[in-house]
Amino acid sequence: MQLSFIELKEYIKSDLFARSCKVGIKSFCLDPIVRFHWYMRLLEFGQRKTLFFPFFIIIKLLFLRISRKLGFSIPINTIGKGVYFPHYGTIVVNSRAWIGDGSTVNVDVVIGRHPDSKLAVPTIGKNVYIGPGAKIFGKITIGDGSKVGANAVVNKDFPDSSILVGIPAKNINL
The missing domain is CATH 2.160.10.10 (Hexapeptide repeat proteins)
Known part of the structure; x- marks a missing residue:
């Protein structure tokens, strides 16, 4: 699954809606699961090779770091939009x-x-x-x-x- 820019926005909005959050810096900074969703969606979008390569590598490293912190082992392209993870943990x-x-x-x-x-x-x-x-x-x-x-x-x-x-x-x- 490779996301277009319009699909990327739709997926991020659906993921935030599932967590009862709004698009904004506050939810991004305060909720690590929101960051996890953002990084995952950016990586799915970046598979189209539209992202500048060093930017893609940085997002990948941030994604792996937040995944480890949360205890998630969830690869990209495995979840649909609006999937809700209520808690941290394995x-x-x-x-x-x-x-x-x-x-x-x-x-x-x-x-x-x-x-x-x-x-x-x-x-x-x-x-x-x-x-x-x-x-x-x-x-x-x-x-x-x-x-x-x-x-x-x-x-x-x-x-x-x-x-x-x-x-x-x-x-x-x-």
Whole structure:
């Protein structure tokens, strides 16, 4: 995913809206998760090679530094616009996974690949809530509007508006 300048502005506004912030220096300086979003979006935009190379390197270093500070291991081009991270803490996302627009990802979440294949990674729909400690892995799809409970282990597909709990996860939204 390579962002155009108009898409860059749209993504940043959506990310700030998810955090109930306004575009401005105050939110950028006071909230490290806002800085994380800005740096991520600038790197996605910079892939078009429109950014001056030294500027791209500086943004990449700032992104890696803030990621380490927050405990996030989230590569660029893996999250949609308006994805909300309510807390600092360990969040690990595979570089081939996708988290849809408007989703919420809590602390201690792992979204990873199946051990047998590097290409078997999850696709998470729009407006999905992922509770603290959830583990999602394998070539699966979680439908739009689903909710993954705390400490659930999801390793198979679920349709839209599912409520997933347990180890392994089961849909309790019957």
